[in-house]
Amino acid sequence: MGLLNWMRKRRSLILGVSMLVGVAMLSGCGGNKGGAGGKTGDTLYIGMTNAPDSFNPLFNPGIAGQFAIRFMYDTLLGMPEPNKFTPQLAESFESQDNQNFTIKINPKAKWTDGTPVTAADVVYTLNLIANPKVETSKGTYINMLEGVDDKGKLVSGDAIPGLAAKDEKTVVFKTKAPVDPNYLKSMLGFEVYIVPKHVFEKIDPAAIANSEVATKPTVTSGAYKFVAYVTNDHVEYAANEDYYKGAPKLKKIFIRVMNGTNLVTELKSGNVQLAAGGGIGVIPVKDLDVLKKDSKLIVKTAPSFAGQYLEVNNNNPMFNVKFRRAVTMAINRKQLVDQLYKGTAQVVPTVYTMASPVYDKSVEPLPYDPAKAKEELAASGFDTSKELTLQVPLGNVLREQSADLIQQDLKAIGLNVKQQKLDFPTVLGNAKKGDYELLLLGYGLTADPDYSSYFIPGGSSNFAHTDDPKLTDMMLKAAAMTSADQRKTAYVEIQKYMRDNQFVTSLYETDYIMAQSKNLKGGIKDFWEGSLDDINEWHFE
Structure with a gap:
């Protein structure tokens, strides 16, 4: 499969907001330091600029929540590199025909209450996700299974057909059609957190999202146990000394929530030894050189699948394709990149970033062309006397600054736009409900090119409320292809169609900036x- 085997990864929305909290050390957390200016120890402090949106293993659309959950819950497989899988709860994950699969559960794996992890836990978890009553962000990771629809929900009955626990440590299941095993492993294997049946089955499935097992987990399977969460301040973990892959070397981990400026200060002082990165531990671009000059830190950048986007509510009949194209061509995206990101971002034509193996450089972005934008706007029939509202999530300073420039550019073609700055949960809620006209969001789309959940009706992340039959058909057909070459060709055509129709305005992709104590x-x-993947082995020297 070569190139496209890179592509099987999670979809998720970057909840790109920096929560503004103080720089004071956590109460009761000021023990050992492990980094710059501090002594080594067995406690790690991680800086994160987004507060976790969820600790629910079944529903975690935000990257910050997913990051926080991985300390506590293991998946069947790990994936330290693209298409390289390591055993976790699954000791093996095999098939003879790429349609009928057998999973063997690690005999040493157990929950933090001492109960063994069994095949019944896996079967229960997958059936929970498929249950129409359960709120989940994991449906697209199991929608290849026989008996579920494109959203991963049961077509009929109360259990996934063909899914069974053959014995205490053996799970079998069947897919709708033969699939690339690496695709299945990266989706169902890497993205689905297995939950303890003996704990979750006591709760009404419809009530799980608001239950304590989802908000304050006590029975988990990962390297670390949940201790406490102080909202918008910090998460505390303690080592799971009975972890089946070996007791963690770091005995305590704190994720501290802070804004980017404070993160830089705390990295330099040694009070924080690691930036979370990944779009949720955002280091301000202006401070990058300062950190690189610090001899006690390692700082580097890497290409990402993350970007910032202007959502235009496709469900609003006023915002037709000509209006959306006008908006995109009115915005000087190169100015955003040059002025705000100083070489750590790039303009791209669609949500497929330059890091994607299916990215096609021959698909050029719509140009910055205010004159053409005015023509398209006039042809759209939009009433320019109408005031539009652009919702902007608070906290991400660069995104807030981009909103000012976007507002100016849209004014230049005759659009009267006012900004409404709101906390991120409110913006996200409005996006899900379609209660907006224009808004700014960030996505972390990584390597998998199947972004159908962002663009087809009913998709869990279809915040633009796109409902285009041709695009839906193109995306579903591309996702079902088993040939890498065929899939790449299909996704090139999807990129062209997205560029021409501007369902979402791709403002720019951003590089990951990583920083940690040496x-x-x-x-x-x-x-x-x-x-x-190897969190239990992390330590200070």
Whole structure:
């Protein structure tokens, strides 16, 4: 499969907001330092600029929540590098025909209450996700299974047909058609957190999202146990000494929530030894050179699948394709990149970034052309006397600054736009409901080119409320192809169609900026999603 085997990864929305909190050390957390200016120890402090949106293993659309959950819950497989899988809860994950699969559960794996992890837990978890009553962001990761629809929900009955626990440690299941095993492993294997049946089955499936097992987990399977969360301040973990892959070397981990400026200060002082990276541990571009000059830190950048986007509510009949094209051509995206990001961002024509193996450089972005934008706007029939509202999430300073420039550019073609600055949960809620006209969001789309959940009706992340039959058909057909070459060709055509129709305005893609203390062995990897694969081995020297 070569190139496209890179592409099987998670979809998720970057909840790009920096929560503004003080720089004071956490109450009761001021023990050992492991980084610049501090002594080595067994406690790690991680700086994160986004607060986790969820600790629910079944529903975690935000990257910050997914990052926080991976410390506590293991998946069947790890993926430290694209298409390289490591055993976690699954000791093996095999098929003879690429349609009927058998999973063997690690005999040493157990929950933090001492109960063994069994095949019944896996079967229960997958059926929970498929249950129409359960709110979940994991449906697209199991929608290749027989008996579920494109959203991963049961077509009929109360259990996924063909999914069974053959014995205490053996799971079998069947896909709708033969699939690339690496696709299945990166989706169902790497993205689905297995939950403890003996804990979750006591709760009404429809009530799980608001239950304590989802908000304050006590029975988990990962390297670390949840201790406490102080909202918008910090998450505290303690080592799971009975972890089946070996007791963690770091005995405590704190994720501290702070803005980017404070993150830089705390990295230099040694009070924080690692920036979370991945779009949720955002280091301000203006401070990058300062950190690079610090001899006690390792600082580097890497290409990413993350970007910032202007959502135009496709469900609003006023915002037809000519209006959307006018908006895109009115915005000087190169100015945004040059002025705000200083070489750490690039303009791209669609949500497919330059890091994607299916990115086609022959698909050029719509140009910055105010005159053409005015023509398209006039042809759209939009009433320019109408005032538009642009919703802007608070906290991400560069995004807020981009909103000012975007507002000016849209005014130049005759659009009267006012900004409405709101906290991120409010903006996200409005996006999900379609209660907006224009808004800014960030996505972390990584390597998998199947972004159908962002663009087809009913998709869990279809915040633009796109409902284009041709695009839906193109995306579903591309996702079902098993040939790497065929899939790449299909996604090139999708990029052209997206560029021409501007369902979402891709403002720019952003590089990952990674920073950590030199004496921390372990940490964030170039392939960010796989960073925690060896978390139990991280330590200070």
